[in-house]
Amino acid sequence: MLSESVRDPGEPSKSVRLAYFVTHPIQYQAPLLKRIARERDIDLRVFFCSNISVHGYSDKGFGGLRVKWDTPLLDGYSYEFLPGFRKNDTLSFATPLNYGIWSRLSEGGFDAVWTHGYYNFNCLHAMFAARLLRIPVILRSEAPLSDHTRPATTRIAKRLFFMMMKHVIHSLACIGEAHREYWIRYLGEDMPILFMPYAVDNQYFSNQAAQASHQREELREQLGLKPGFPIFLFVSKLQARKRCIDLVEAFLGLSQGHDTEVPAYLLIIGDGDERASIERRIRKAASANIQMLGFRNQSELPRFFDLCDVFVLPSMNEQWGLVVNEVLNAGRAVALSNEVGCHLDLVEDGVNGFIFPPQNVEALRMILRQFIADPALAAAMGREGLKKIGAYSFEQDVYGLRQALASCVPGFIA
Secondary structure, eight states, X not given: OOOSOOOOTTSOOOOEEEEEEESSOOTTTXXXXXXXXXXXXXXXXXXXXXXXXXXXXXXXGGTTXXXXXXXXXXXXXXXXXXXXXXXXXXOBTTBSXXXXXXXXXXXXXXXXXXXXXXXXXXXHHHHHHHHHTTOOEEEEOOOOSOOTTSOHXXXXXXXXXXXXXXXXXXXXXXXXXXXXXXXXXXXXXXXXXXXXXXXXXXXXXXXXXXXXXXXXXXXXXXXXXXXXXXXXXXXXXXXXXXXXXHHHHHHHTTOSSTTOOOSSEEEEEOOSTTHHHHHHHHHHHTOSSEEEEEOOOGGGHHHHHXXXXXXXXXXXXXXXXXXXXXXXXXXXXXXXXXXXXXXXXXXXXXXXXXXXXXXXXXXXXXXXXXXXXXXXXXXXXXXXXXXXXXXXXXXXXXXXHHHHHHHXXXXXXX
């Protein structure tokens, strides 16, 4: 939770010059960077390795669909696209391959370097360059919640890698509780770990959902949904690990017979490699209560968050799931697998949602039945979720970043 012991605005603090390295402009991060740039004693400079998200790109996760986000990605903060040797429409460990990182750090007068991730060459380049230049490094990164599926040789190599990285990283900006456990396991308890949780622009999503509520019945009619039937919603890439098919099977199993209509609707938003197989399953079942709505851009989603009663994400190995943050801002109940990374932070089982084991179709079906049997349950859980999401905000992120800077920059006050 956000501490009340913030610094006295009249207390002098050293101003810091902060370099942030990240692969590309990310729709979830842009408003956070804009918020950080408002801090009077943090001079933020963002270095992007690629501009693919600005001009549009073919997203493999969406089945090769051409994606261009419809929200501002570059407003309100100072940035630069690094020059590169290899540029194309993909992001990988060595693509793009940028240069100029050393010169920018050695000549830029930076007090600290912040990187998003450690799993591409450019971020590693920035981290090791900073180490050689004696500039402290703050790492914020997603991390796998479990290594149990990895070969033993991979786990050993990882431990050796992090033994080396301990001498490069000064502090960690941790995105959630499950990730804190991961970093302690690999980097030890003596590494400073500051809480900088994954968050979205809460004000934007809550305001957009509130505005959408005025057209809720109009959208319901457009989709041909009967009033009084609860609406379950899935929003994500249609990949195997997202397990949308499990939700479809759980929903179809609610019917008590071939001619019995399920007293609910399931809306599926997204695209990807699994779309065709999911559509075939729905056609085979001849279910009129499941609709696949395809890819929807970010600005369109609050309408569907407002329309639904329950949001469901049955993923395996989901490192966080920022869409959960978004839907909680609409005051909606959620049902998540226990491999969705944010569940430890954002969901209290039985209070603002339910948690179930991944690939357990029957457990998920029982949850859907509870919501159908008790129409008031979803609304009550949604109210609790709205209380919960308030603590996972950009203000909490700024506070965590300030703590990380204070831990490594003498004279800077958190």
